[in-house]
Amino acid sequence: MSVLPLPGSPPVSAVMITFNSARILPAVLRALSWCDEIVVVDSGSTDQTLPLAQQFGCRVLHRDFDGFGLQKGFAVSQARNPWVLVVDADEVVSDELRSEIQLRLAEVAAGKRHFHGFEVPISLVFLDRLMRYGGEYKMPHLRLFDKRFGNYNTARVHEDVILTGPVGKLTHHMLHDSYGSLHEYFEKFNRYTTAGARDLLSRGKRGSIAQIIFRLPITFVKAYVIKRNFLNGYPGFIWSLFSAMYPVVKYAKLRELRRSRNPNAALSD
Secondary structure, three states: OOOOOOOOOOOEEEEEEEOOOOOOHHHHHHOOOOOOEEEEEEOOOOOOHHHHHHHOOOEEEEOOOOOHHHHHHHHHHOOOOOEEEEOOOOEEEOHHHHHHHHHHHHHHHOOOOOOOEEEEEEEEEEOOEEOOOOOOOOEEEEEEEEHHHEEEOOOOOOOOEEEOOOEEEOOOOEEEOOOOOHHHHHHHHHHHHHHHHHHHHHOOOOOOHHHHHHHHHHHHHHHHHHOOHHHHHHHHHHHHHHHHHHHHHHHHHHHHHHHHHOOOOHHHO
16 A cells, blocks of 8 residues: 655655565565655566566666666666665665655755755664664664765765765664575675675775684674674574674685785785
């Protein structure tokens, strides 16, 4: 059932990038039914992503993937409306967040608030558990903004919106249900660590063997104990372990890339 826009609230374009993203896409798109349009930029899905997007009336475009920043920036540029809401294909906008967005944008349109963007809280769901502890609960991300004042940078991974002007903060959250299984987690893990290693290489970064060896236990203790992921139970342990593995694998791949370019590079570290 579609939700009507709030009177006085400017139209919003929802934008997302996809690649084999069918797992929870119906729930994601259903939660965006109040938006004026949904722009989907796909990079070659072979599952049901495209039929589902078309079924929900999305405007679907194809673009070869060359990094998250460039891909999301292109998606934003294709929106018809100034105000855009950037949603990943595994994030569900809660009803409370939808109402808050409409209210705040109506206030902006009426001159009661003077923001060019809003940070949206995003909460992780991992192994079917809402991760209320450990730093993944209601993490603020700039996802709602007036594209006349900014867009994404060109980072391959961990992209950011560069926006001029004041930014407000919203209270209600999107639910980030990113991993349907551990198999899917490691598929994404492999893509992200490879992209991260290539980004480090392009910036001339290095990673010593000592840094790689000691990074895992230090990162695990920080995530599991200091950030209190142990309060999330078994999912908290697995999340902390995988989070500690991420930089280790990324920098190991960086060394591999450097060695492939220069066989003597790794020996000199």
